[in-house]
Amino acid sequence: MDFDLSWVLWGLPIAFVLGWLASRLDLRQMRIENRQAPKAYFRGLNFLLNEQQDQAIDAFIEAVQNDPDTSELHFALGNLFRRRGEYERAVRVHEHLLSRGDLSRADRHRAQHALALDFLKAGLLDRAEEALRKLEGTAFEGQALLALLAIYERSRDWPQASEIAQKLEASGQGSFGGRQAHYLCEQATSAPPAQAEQLLRQAMELARGAARPGIDLAALQRRAGDAGTAFRTLSTIAHSAPAAIPLMAKPLTEAAMASGEQAEALKILHGSYELAPSLDVLEGIVALEPDATAAREWYVKHLEREPSLVAATKWLAGEKLEHEQFHPFVQSALDHAVKPLTRYRCAACGFEAKQHFWQCPGCQAWDSYPARRVEEL
Template structure:
């Protein structure tokens, strides 16, 4: 049978026309879908910048519906849910991302990190721990270890916290010695509470090894020795603390005086306390000196000069313990000065709308520009 080339000449233009028409229809659909998604995305971004989170979430949901394969929209939506406290919805969004087979390694790590943050914010610490541990060896490794450190501290898992901080320090992330020392101090206190004196001593030794200059291990070692009945050992620890960190020594000044009396080292303790007071004056040291002298703080000769130099309510209260027959005009003036200083911050007006404080009354708040937002009474009267 002879082939008619006339049909070929007719079919070629026809096929070309059909193909062109089909491509135009597909192109219009693609353009329509791609234009709808960015519009919804930019609308959500604009609403977010205007702090309209509810409407922004609706816009992002619309954008995801138009283009469900866009990971950035999912991340934006999940982060918004987390910021609003809708942790369950945030978890669903990020778990949906992790369930996608076409997700790249970088985006998968990012979704895993976002999921761990969701669990952390929701207070699901066990699931957050697992999610953060899954990020080991990824670009989020350091960030996840820091988050785990905070998680262990919040859940009071001090041994895991110490191990995590030590691992971070080995990687060069930063210096965590002082933080590790606190972890071991907490473990020492737990051991001491169980009656495990050896365990407490071992933990304190590790704390001092982690941060030799930290004051807390010395303070706790002295307290442990004092509770064990060894006043001399307690004084040795606290004397070292006094020389290393005079400010922290205030915390055990009263116990120091008691241990000195028990060890018959009153004169040495008095000299040490006088020296400490000269470096960092404080009522705790004056109380310890009064304790050594076996007299109330109110009768101490050093109380009035201290109150004149450092007017505080605590000092004024101690001075008020003096018998009325021993009062002088100088004592009364010192008390008045201390009370006036303490009352000054409370003799202010505070805006009920924004919290702006001022010494004089304003009808219009200088902070938020609201009218009649200042209650016409001082803070101490509210």
């Protein structure tokens, strides 16, 4: 059969036209898809700015479906789920990102950090710890260490918390000597006396300006029956941390009375009171004052310097009223009224408590409770 060259000549233009049409159709489809994805994305942003999170999530899901390889949309969607408290869905989004083989190293670390936050917010501390440990050596290492520190503090795993604090300090994240001293004090609360004393002395060396190790050590010495040593320990702390004298006023008074050091204790308390009048220091002075009349006059002296309902109530408790039969009712009402004024208040979150805390039970901040009562703030 003879080959007809005319078919080749006709076929080349036809093939070119068909190829051109196919490419135009592909480009058109690509433009449609590219227009749809940004449209859904910007619609989601608009909903997000207007605090319409449900509609924003729907828009982002649509954008992800149109372009499943867009990692930024996945991150936005996962963050939205976490903010709404839908932690399971946030975990699925970030785990899907981590399963992708084409994800860059930086985005993989970012997804790992986001996954750790999902577990942390959900209260899954063991899984959060595992996820955070994988961020060592990444750009998120500092944030991961801080999150691990919070986990170990919440779980009261003080040795692990101390290890993380050392890493943070070594990486230039700040000074954690005070916190590590607190960790040692916390361990001392459940340790045998000999080990507890060793831990407390180690804490005193680690944070020389901190009051807690010395106060706890004096309490340990008092329990052992050594009031004299306890008084000397508190005297040393009173000179190195004078702002904490209101906290140690009561144990200082008790140790002084048990060891016969009333005069020295009064000297310490008088000096502190002259610099900064305090209700707790006032109570220590009243308890140590040998003359009962002079002791009661201290309440009046305090009222001359500070308008204190607490001091007025204590002074009135020892006075005889004209209508004596009504005194118990008046005193009871005053005692009830001053109770909120004798609490301690966290400077970080405002949580109030009857006793002083070294770590706030509300916000977990350390050393956030001033040494003064609410009325004195």
